[in-house]
Amino acid sequence: MKVFAIDLSVCNGCYCCQIACKDEHVGNDWTPYAKPQPDTGQFWIGLTEVVRGHVPHVKVAYTPNLCHHCDDAPCIEQCKAEAIYKRADGLVIIDPEKCIGCKLCADSCPHNAIFFNEQLNMAQKCTGCSHLLDSDPEEWSVPRCVDQCPTEAIRFGEEEDFADFIAEAEPYRVEAGTKSRVYYKGLPKKFIAGTVYEPTDKEVIIGAVCTLKDEQSGETFSETTTNFGDFWLKGLPDDRSFTLTIEKDGHQKVIPGITTDIDRGLGDIPMDLK
CATH class of the missing domain: 2.60.40.10 (Immunoglobulins)
Structure with a gap:
C-alpha cells in the first residue's frame, strides 16, 4: 500500500509541488482517473504558508496538503453514486464518469482536500497521479509533486519502506481519525x-x-x-x-x-x- 511521507523540516516553500500538479492536470483529461483541473480555484496539492511569532522572532511554516487517501475515508461512505473508490495500492479516486455533483464528499472531507468543479459539475482532488503510475511504472514510480520536490520533502512509496519515518510521524489532523496515508514529520508546534x-x-x-x-x-x-x-x-x-x-x-x-x-x-x- 502506498503512502506519502512529508518532512516539513526540509520544506522551503518553493511551491514546486503545487506548480507541478497544475502542470500535470490543468488542461489535461486523464479519464477515467480525472477530468482537467481548473486553471484557478483548485490546488489538488496546496502549500499553506503561515507566519508565526512576533518581529524580530519570526518563523514561517510551510505545510503541503493534499488528499490523504484515507483507509477510513468518509467521502467513500458519503458518495451516493458510488463514484469514489479505493485502489489496491491505497490511492482514493473519484471516477469522473460516475460523479453526479452532489457535493457530499467535499462536505464530509475533514482535510478540505476535495474541490468542486462548477463548470464540469463534479468533485475533484489529488489522484496520486495514478494515470502516470499505471501507464509506465518503470518511468513513473512517484506522482509529479514528489518528482519535482527539490528537497525531497515529499516522498511516496510502499508503506513498509517508510516504516521508520512513520514511527516518528504524526497525523496532520489527529481529530479526523480517518487513518490517513499521508504522514508528516516536523508539524509546527x-x-x-x-x-x-x-x-x-x-x-x-x-x-x-x-x-x-x-x-x-x-x-x-x-x-x-x-x-x-x-x-x-x-x-x-x-x-x-x-x-x-x-x-x-x-x-x-x-x-x-x-x-x-x-x-x-x-x-x-x-x-x-x-
Whole structure:
C-alpha cells in the first residue's frame, strides 16, 4: 500500500509541488482517473504558508496538503453514486464518469482536500497521479509533486519502506481519525522566543539559561541564549501557561503567565546583572 511521507523540516516553500500538479492536470483529461483541473480555484496539492511569532522572532511554516487517501475515508461512505473508490495500492479516486455533483464528499472531507468543479459539475482532488503510475511504472514510480520536490520533502512509496519515518510521524489532523496515508514529520508546534540584554551596558547577554516551567504539569523546557542574546524554546504544547526563568551569574529574572495560545516572540527582555 502506498503512502506519502512529508518532512516539513526540509520544506522551503518553493511551491514546486503545487506548480507541478497544475502542470500535470490543468488542461489535461486523464479519464477515467480525472477530468482537467481548473486553471484557478483548485490546488489538488496546496502549500499553506503561515507566519508565526512576533518581529524580530519570526518563523514561517510551510505545510503541503493534499488528499490523504484515507483507509477510513468518509467521502467513500458519503458518495451516493458510488463514484469514489479505493485502489489496491491505497490511492482514493473519484471516477469522473460516475460523479453526479452532489457535493457530499467535499462536505464530509475533514482535510478540505476535495474541490468542486462548477463548470464540469463534479468533485475533484489529488489522484496520486495514478494515470502516470499505471501507464509506465518503470518511468513513473512517484506522482509529479514528489518528482519535482527539490528537497525531497515529499516522498511516496510502499508503506513498509517508510516504516521508520512513520514511527516518528504524526497525523496532520489527529481529530479526523480517518487513518490517513499521508504522514508528516516536523508539524509546527508552539514556540516562545526572546532576546535578553543588560540595560545599563546595552549589550546582549550570552549564555543565560532560560527555563520554561509549565504552571500546571511542572514540565520544563530549557535553552541557553546565543551569541546574539536570543533564545528559542520550541516544541511547546498548545494552550498552556508557563513561567519563564532567566538565570545568569547568580542573577535571576522571572516572567510568569506566558501562554502558548499563539507562537510568542517576547522581544527584548532587560536583565540587570549589576
